[in-house]
Amino acid sequence: MKTGLVTDILSYMPFEEMLDTCRELGIETLELGCGNWSSAPHLDLDGLLESADKRKQLLETIQSRGLEISALNCSGNQLEPTAQGEKHAGVVEKTFKLAGLLGVKTVVMMSGCPSAGPSDTVPNWITHPILPPHFDTLDWQWNEVAFPSWEKAVKVAKNSGVEKIAIENLGFNLVHNPETLLKLRNEVGEMVGMNLDPSHLFWMGGDPIAAARTLGNAIYHVHAKDVRIERGINDVNGLIDVKPMESFADRSWNYVALGYGHSVEYWKEFFTVVKMMGYEGPVVLEMEDLTMDPLTGVKKSMDVLKETLPRDFKQTNSGHYTALAHG
Template structure:
């Protein structure tokens, strides 16, 4: 397993400062966000698509620091039944094209979430089987939207030389846990795997270690991100919390730097388990802790990674 950084984790830094900092912290590869839910602070996708000179300059800047490009990330909701969905799909297609030009074989993204029917203009996340119409909505989303979309998308990805698409188990998406990942994978094929992000399973009440055991070889990527369930708040209101993430003093859970939600022992067990089941890919730090500045959170998280990954660092 190698140390990777989601570059948005240092989104406040310039491209040059980000790669310098990543190298100095001991990272070995980078995961670049190309747009959609990210403002893509470190990549100009149109410029890179249009100019071989800019692509060469981009790659050489990274290689010169001893880093590699691990994956491109275009996370968004390309299945949204509105203009945002159309815009997100454009970024997905550009990301596939850029991956081919850069020789990148893995894309990290979301499964997407459609509306609840042909006339809907907003996505609709179904999380219960009652009342009865929820099941009808969910079946329509999968059969009429998700399966056809992903059949086409996997075919397009193969045309661009992409070998793996790692879908993040994110809430408000059709794929948000192992069961929904396998529902899509069993229909579409093994191009589709999981970007296992423990943080989302934490806030949905799951156990990432058990999820990892169940997923096995379907794990294509891992985001190292933590969640702290807030004492005194979760017991009153539960884990379903619609307060925005900047209101961290009021929320029942918050994204946290590694070790500030779950301790070193938990992360040691998690990495030991994924290593034991055969995962040897990147551990990609994704920092979204809003309670401390970015560099502090990334530095603290990096220290935990080096102490818990089952390998020796120089």
């Protein structure tokens, strides 16, 4: 279980400075944003698709630091029935193609969320279908939009050389928990699995440890990301909170650095259970704690990750961390 980083966190750093920082912190793998919701700060999607020399240079620059690419990320809403949705779908296909050309076997993305019906253009995440029309909406979203779209996406990914599509369990998407992931997987096949991001289950009221046991070998990628439920606010207003993330002092929950929402003991159990389920892939930090600067948040999160992952680390004379054994 190698340590990794969603490099968008250090988007303000030039590419090679970001790589050197990762090496110094003991990060071993990179999850690179390719576009859509990501600004793709460290990767030129079109340029790399067009040039074998640029692809070779990218890989050599990464490998020269002892790093590797664990996944490409093209998270967005490709099911949105607008020009924006078409653009996102195009980035998804390009990301599949680039992953194949780079030899990257895993692509991280979202399932997407359609509109409420064929005449609507606004994505609509149904969370409380108490009236019959909402059941009709869910049926349309899954059967008329999501399943056909994902059947095509799986074919494109396979033809590109991608082996795993890791769908993140983010709210506001059709796939947002194990039940919905398995619903899609049962329809389109085992090319799709979950990018298990515990933070989202926390704010939706779930338990990532129980989710990991349910998912088993459908865990294709893991994000190390924490949430703190804010006492005194959640108790009054509950977990449904539409205030912007920047209003962290008034929200009922917040994304926080690893260990700032749940204890070290919790993370030890979570990572151990994930490994018990057969997962041996990377554990990738995604840090969105707005109460500290990004690099500080990454450093503090890495301290927790090194303490809680079920493997050993050693510190070299140069101050770099390396693994005693990659398990």
